[in-house]
Amino acid sequence: MLVWRNFDPSGFGATVVSLACAFVLGGLIGLERQYRQRTAGLRTNVLVATGAASFVALGMRLNDAHGATQIIAYVVSGIGFLGAGVIMKEGAQVRGLNTAATLWASGAVGAASGAGFFAEAAALAAFVVAGNTLLRPLVDFVNRLPVSATSTEAHYAVHVVCRAEDVSEVRDLLFQEIERANYPVRDIEILSENEDLVELAASLIPTSADSDELDAVVAALEKAEVVESATWTVSTTT
Numbered sequence: 001m002l003v004w005r006n007f008d009p010s011g012f013g014a015t016v017v018s019l020a021c022a023f024v025l026g027g028l029i030g031l032e033r034q035y036r037q038r039t040a041g042l043r044t045n046v047l048v049a050t051g052a053a054s055f056v057a058l059g060m061r062l063n064d065a066h067g068a069t070q071i072i073a074y075v076v077s078g079i080g081f082l083g084a085g086v087i088m089k090e091g092a093q094v095r096g097l098n099t100a101a102t103l104w105a106s107g108a109v110g111a112a113s114g115a116g117f118f119a120e121a122a123a124l125a126a127f128v129v130a131g132n133t134l135l136r137p138l139v140d141f142v143n144r145l146p147v148s149a150t151s152t153e154a155h156y157a158v159h160v161v162c163r164a165e166d167v168s169e170v171r172d173l174l175f176q177e178i179e180r181a182n183y184p185v186r187d188i189e190i191l192s193e194n195e196d197l198v199e200l201a202a203s204l205i206p207t208s209a210d211s212d213e214l215d216a217v218v219a220a221l222e223k224a225e226v227v228e229s230a231t232w233t234v235s236t237t238t
Helices: 009-035 042-084 097-114 118-133 136-144 164-180 211-222
Strands: 088-090 093-095 154-163 185-193 197-204 227-236
Touching: 009 042, 009 097, 009 118, 042 097, 097 118, 154 164, 154 211, 164 185, 164 197, 164 211, 211 227
Parallel strands: none
Antiparallel strands: 088 093, 154 197, 154 227, 185 197
């Protein structure tokens, strides 16, 4: 039978070792993700790593290094689509980027395991786990630093509250005043509204801004009779 003709005990043993290595190392990465209750946890990272290892090992069996190289290229793009599925946008916040990057790295661990580079796979897994754990205190420290309105690349928005019947006029005024200050406007959207008042927000293209200039924009807007109140905000870019 064809199945026995293609069976190679030594090749099968090498594949099993590759899968086992990917399983253990992917499990180490996934265990840390599971502990932190991330979307892609233990099982997902193990499956990504072992799947990548299986594809690369199959490529090696069929066409040696050239086959493995071809498979790795497809694995990289395929895991990219998988990672995109865990990225979610909630308002101005984007979540899941770290999870997607971890899945991508798990795929690399699996690919290295499938190609027989076990030491390299173990080293990569160690770096991935270290990146997700040892760097966390540094990330928390940086996130606690105040956002500078003069030196930090951030997302700036100018907010205006007006009466519902004045929305069109205020939208034009808002755009005009920001353009006069030489700041490009990405878009103007309605954040909230009720029967009487509407809040508009003009998002500036991420850049560094001068707080005095934005204060001047707000002051000019507040002078208009159709504007109930105005302010500006700054938040870090994602």
